[in-house]
Amino acid sequence: MWQTSFIEISKSALENNYNFLREMMPGVRISSVVKGNAYGHGIEHFVPLAEACGIDHFSVFSANEAMRVMHSAKSRPDIMIMGMIDDHELLWAIENNISFFVFNWERLKLAQEIALKAGLQARVHIEAETGMNRTGFAFNELNECFKFLSRNRNSVVFEGFCTHFAGAESIANYYRISHQIQVFEKGIEKLKKRGMAPRNFHAACSAAAVRFPNIRYQLVRIGIMQYGFWPSREVFVDYSSKMENKYDPLKRLISWKSKIMSLKNVKANEFIGYGTSFLAQNDMKIAIVPVGYAHGFARSLSNSGRAIINGHRVGVVGTVNMNALTLDVTHLESVNLGDEVVLIGEQGNVDISVSSFSELSDQLNYELLVRLPHDIPRNITD
Ligand SMILES: *Cc1c(COP(=O)(O)O)cnc(C)c1O
Numbered sequence: 001m002w003q004t005s006f007i008e009i010s011k012s013a014l015e016n017n018y019n020f021l022r023e024m025m026p027g028v029r030i031s032s033v034v035k036g037n038a039y040g041h042g043i044e045h046f047v048p049l050a051e052a053c054g055i056d057h058f059s060v061f062s063a064n065e066a067m068r069v070m071h072s073a074k075s076r077p078d079i080m081i082m083g084m085i086d087d088h089e090l091l092w093a094i095e096n097n098i099s100f101f102v103f104n105w106e107r108l109k110l111a112q113e114i115a116l117k118a119g120l121q122a123r124v125h126i127e128a129e130t131g132m133n134r135t136g137f138a139f140n141e142l143n144e145c146f147k148f149l150s151r152n153r154n155s156v157v158f159e160g161f162c163t164h165f166a167g168a169e170s171i172a173n174y175y176r177i178s179h180q181i182q183v184f185e186k187g188i189e190k191l192k193k194r195g196m197a198p199r200n201f202h203a204a205c206s207a208a209a210v211r212f213p214n215i216r217y218q219l220v221r222i223g224i225m226q227y228g229f230w231p232s233r234e235v236f237v238d239y240s241s242k243m244e245n246k247y248d249p250l251k252r253l254i255s256w257k258s259k260i261m262s263l264k265n266v267k268a269n270e271f272i273g274y275g276t277s278f279l280a281q282n283d284m285k286i287a288i289v290p291v292g293y294a295h296g297f298a299r300s301l302s303n304s305g306r307a308i309i310n311g312h313r314v315g316v317v318g319t320v321n322m323n324a325l326t327l328d329v330t331h332l333e334s335v336n337l338g339d340e341v342v343l344i345g346e347q348g349n350v351d352i353s354v355s356s357f358s359e360l361s362d363q364l365n366y367e368l369l370v371r372l373p374h375d376i377p378r379n380i381t382d
Contacts, residue, residue, distance in 0.1 A: 004290035005258035013251035033223030035061040036370035063089040099123035103135040115155040125160035130180040132166035158198040169207035169231035207231035228252035255345025262288040273318030292323040311348035
C-alpha cells in the first residue's frame with residue numbers, strides 16, 4: 001500500500017560528507033552517531049550505507065538502538081551505548097561486545113560483577129562530569145574510579161575516557177566549553193600520572209570537532225554533520241570564515257516527498273482550513289497534501305512552512321492538520337493533481353532545507369529530523 005509520503009536517502013551525499021570529515025580530521029576515527037533512529041533517516045537503512053563508506057563504529061543512546069544497529073550491520077562494527085542501559089540489559093551488552101558509558105558507581109560495580117560471573121569482559125567508557133551537569137563521575141571521584149579499573153582489569157576493559165559538552169554549537173557558550181575542556185584535560189593528566197591509558201579519549205560531537213581541533217583525540221562522535229547539516233549557523237560561519245571558498249561542503253542525504261491530493265479555488269475573503277488562522281486576501285488556488293503533524297510535519301509550521309512544487313517554492317496556508325496541510329499554489333503556471341511535492345530536499349534549482357522550515361531555533365534540524373515517523377518508507381538513491 002502507498003504511504004502518503006516517502007523519504008529518499010542519498011548514498012553519494014553520505015560519501016561526500018565522510019570524505020569532507022576525513023579530510024578535515026585525518027587519522028581520527030569517526031563514530032557515527034545513529035541515535036534517534038539515525039536522526040530520522042532510519043537505523044536499518046542508514047547503518048549498511050555508512051558501513052559501505054568505511055564506518056566501523058556506531059554510537060547510540062539505548063540498548064534497544066544498539067540491538068537494531070547490530071542486526072542491521074553487515075560487518076561487525078564497534079557499538080557504543082552513550083545513555084540508557086538497564087541493569088537487566090548489561091549481560092546482553094557484555095556478551096555481544098557492546099561498549100557503554102558508565103557514569104555512576106552502581107553501573108560500574110554491577111557491570112564488573114556480571115562480567116566476572118560470566119567469565120567475560122565489560123567494555124566501559126568512563127564519563128567525566130566536566131560542567132554540563134547531566135551525567136558523569138565528579139572530578140573528585142575519578143581517582144577512585146581509576147583505581148577500581150586497575151584492580152579489575154580481568155573483568156573490565158577501559159575502553160574510553162570521555163565527556164560531553166553543553167552546547168558547543170553556540171559561540172555564546174565558549175567560556176563554558178573551554179572550562180569543560182580544561183577539566184577533561186586534568187582528568188587525562190590524572191590518568192597519565194597513574195600510567196593508565198584507555199583505548200580512546202573522546203569528547204567531540206560535530207560542533208566541537210569543527211571548532212576545537214585539539215580535542216579530537218582518537219575518536220569523535222559525529223551525528224548531525226554526517227547527515228549533511230551543520231550543528232548551527234554559527235559553526236558553519238566559523239568554519240567558512242577560515243576558508244577561501246564559502247560554499248557549503250556538506251550535502252544533505254534526506255528528501256521527503258509526497259504529492260497533491262486535491263486542488264481547489266478559494267474566493268477572496270474566505271477562511272482556509274480550521275478556524276480563522278488564514279483569510280484569503282485575493283482569489284486563491286490551494287493544494288492539499290496528505291502529510292500532517294501525525295507524519296512529523298510540525299504544527300508550528302502552520303502559516304509558515306515551505307514546500308516545492310514544479311520547481312517553485314510555495315508556502316503553507318492555515319493550520320497544519322493531523323494528516324494534511326494546505327499550500328498556496330495561486331502563482332504556479334502549471335499545477336495538477338498528483339504532482340510531486342517536496343517537503344524537504346530539492347527540485348530543479350530550488351531547495352528546502354529542514355531549517356528553512358523556520359529559523360527560530362538551531363535545534364530545529366535535530367528535532368524535525370528525529371520526529372520523522374519510523375513507518376514512512378525510506379528508499380536509498382544514488
Ligand atoms: C548526540 C550526541 C553526539 C552527536 O552530536 P552531533 O551534534 O549530532 O554531532 C555526540 N555525543 C553525545 C554524547 C551525544 O549525545
